Amino acid sequence: MNLKRNVSSIASLISDPSRAAILLHLLDGRCHPAGDLAAVAGITPQTASFHLAKMAETGTVTVEKHGRHRYYRIAQASDAEMIEQLLSFAGPAPVVSLRQSDQMKKLRHARMCYDHLAGEAAVRITESLLREGHLQKDGLQLHVTASGERFFADFGLDLPQLRKKRRAFSRCCLDWTEREHHVAGALGQGLTERMFAMDWFRREEQSRAVRITQEGKQGMAERFRIRLD
Amino acid sequence: MNLKRNVSSIASLISDPSRAAILLHLLDGRCHPAGDLAAVAGITPQTASFHLAKMAETGTVTVEKHGRHRYYRIAQASDAEMIEQLLSFAGPAPVVSLRQSDQMKKLRHARMCYDHLAGEAAVRITESLLREGHLQKDGLQLHVTASGERFFADFGLDLPQLRKKRRAFSRCCLDWTEREHHVAGALGQGLTERMFAMDWFRREEQSRAVRITQEGKQGMAERFRIRLD
DNA sequence: TAGACGTTTCCATTATCATCGAAATGTGGA
DNA sequence: TCCACATTTCGATGATAATGGAAACGTCTA
Structure with missing residues (x-):
């Protein structure tokens, strides 16, 4: 061995x-x-x-x-994901200061996981995509269904282009705060990029945390049928 | 932090x-x-x-x-699972000797992951339980459905007893050889114990590898509708 | 009771490695 | 051209920790 x-x-x-x-x-x-x-x-x-x-x-x-x-x-994205996984075993961080707990709350809500979205927002989006039948879970793979092809194209993603990338196309990534999966891989990255382009999210300075804009809330309600506060 | x-x-x-x-x-x-x-x-x-x-x-x-x-x-089972997860990032082990590749093949087929079954056999069993509607995936949790309650009781498991244990009842554990999930937690352990009691599997000496018996093959075909060679 | 064996404790050795001061390199701005 | 700044390279230091020899402890067996 x-x-x-x-x-x-x-x-x-x-x-x-x-x-x-x-x-x-x-x-x-x-x-x-x-x-x-x-x-x-x-x-x-x-x-x-x-x-x-x-x-x-x-x-x-x-x-x-x-x-x-x-x-x-x-x-490599895979290295980042490994570290994320380690975090899920580091346990829920014992909160020391108020400032920390505040920062923590933000991270739970929405953050970057290397090149794609993570946290509650990402998990909810992934759930929605599965619920609506746009994605289909197959082990740790996430397959894009026929309706998914249309949905993502309509959303402004160039799937053929994303498939060409030399990396996993669409996979599950364990979310260490939510303890559920969210979309990663080229699809997760592309989706995240697109949502930033539409100004649904804005990055915080010096932090992995991500803020959801008004457009984001509205867009997510319309497109994904989910409501985040 | x-x-x-x-x-x-x-x-x-x-x-x-x-x-x-x-x-x-x-x-x-x-x-x-x-x-x-x-x-x-x-x-x-x-x-x-x-x-x-x-x-x-x-x-x-x-x-x-x-x-x-x-x-x-x-x-703790959770520590063991963490190490298993790390293994999935260590990458597919480069096979050096024939002896190693043989050992590797056995490990892929069926092995112990601390106290429950892992490898192809475990993943297939888990898939079957999901397919037949005995288990339902909810994030990393696996819920036992009504039909599952009957199935497991019929299989000889004392679910109320298993629920009492001071550990997660039923959860997904990432299988590093199959890159899919298999049942872990008290349910995974109980299931494994029962199958060993029925002599479906036998442990190899000095190894994590597990051998499937004739009874095991037959039993798995009858109970889980899966065929392993 | 004596001796063999598995295991631990104590201790000294050694190697590794994170760290930082000092100096070198390279880039930008005045 | 000169200086400020970001970064790296070099070299020395110090701390940490893995290791194995020697010996002690406890248990089993004869």
């Missing part, structure tokens, strides 16, 4: 508190400059650079140079 | 190769003497004892004294 090797090497990436902090912060799917990540993890830029280099070497993160900044992000 | 702390401490449990080997071996749900675990991990008894003491302290494993042996096992 050389599963051992894989398992422990994956785990050791996250076992260091500084790296965990960095990865958790990168879980918002955005690009972050090295300095910010150092600040988040509470370490000096040198140390952060050391960790980032290490993670870049194993392919966990990728770099993009822009001027004198270097922006890092998580390389 | 003190999620960080939790996440990294969970990961550090498995990040050490020796501990990973021990935990992976304990994933069969059986009790194992300390010496065996040392051998499996390729370390001296002292070192294994050190790791086991550490894991016992954090509540990951529990000890049972029998004569001069001390038998260890994973304390």
Whole structure:
């Protein structure tokens, strides 16, 4: 069994508190400059650079140079999802401060999970798609039905294009706050992108949290027949 | 966010190769003497004892004294399931030797996931229970329907008793070889126990693998309408 | 009662690795 | 051209923790 090797090497990436902090912060799917990540993890830029280099070497993160900044992000959606899964075992975070509980409430409500929407909103949307027969669950796969093809096209998604991407097309991703599944994969990403384009959601600064706009509430009621407050 | 702390401490449990080997071996749900675990991990008894003491302290494993042996096992089903989940990210194990691939094939077919059945057999059984309307999926929960109540009672399970247990009654557990869900929780455990009592399955020595008997094949065809070879 | 065996405790060794100061590199702006 | 700034590289340090030898403990067997 050389599963051992894989398992422990994956785990050791996250076992260091500084790296965990960095990865958790990168879980918002955005690009972050090295300095910010150092600040988040509470370490000096040198140390952060050391960790980032290490993670870049194993392919966990990728770099993009822009001027004198270097922006890092998580390389693969699957890695991000693994960390999300770990979170669901870290248990419901014991709330310490009011500020934390407030932040937590926002995260539960709607947040980014790397490149797609997560939290209550995402779970409700996924439920709706299944209920209306646009998606069909098959294990961890989510198949788009005939009615789904029409629905998504009508929604402004180019499904053939999304299918072409070199990644899973449509799959379940475990939501660690809701303990249910939400749509991930290229479809989840495309859907999320489209909803942002329609200004249904707006990202918060420096956080994975996502705010729902008035248009969003209205749109979700009309399109998905769900009501979020 | 003190999620960080939790996440990294969970990961550090498995990040050490020796501990990973021990935990992976304990994933069969059986009790194992300390010496065996040392051998499996390729370390001296002292070192294994050190790791086991550490894991016992954090509540990951529990000890049972029998004569001069001390038998260890994973304390909580949820921990075992977390490790199983990590395995699904470790990727399909690159097969090195023929012996390994053979062992792997057996594991895929049927194995123990701590205290319940996993692998193809478990996934097929779960599918059958859903298809026949005995179980109903609700997020990660599995509800027993009215017809399910009758079915399980007829199968020899004491559901009220199982519900009393201080653990999740019936839930989905991600199968890392099949990438689908199978029944876990008290129901998964009870079901597995009953099938072993009926001699449908037999455990292999020193492995998580499980062999299906002739009775098992016949019984599964009759009761679950599935055919496994 | 003695000895074998499984296991743990104690202890010293060793290696690994996160960390940071100092300095180098590269980029942008004045 | 010079300086400020983001980042990395280098090098040294210190802490942590895995490891195994020696010995003790408890249990089983003869």
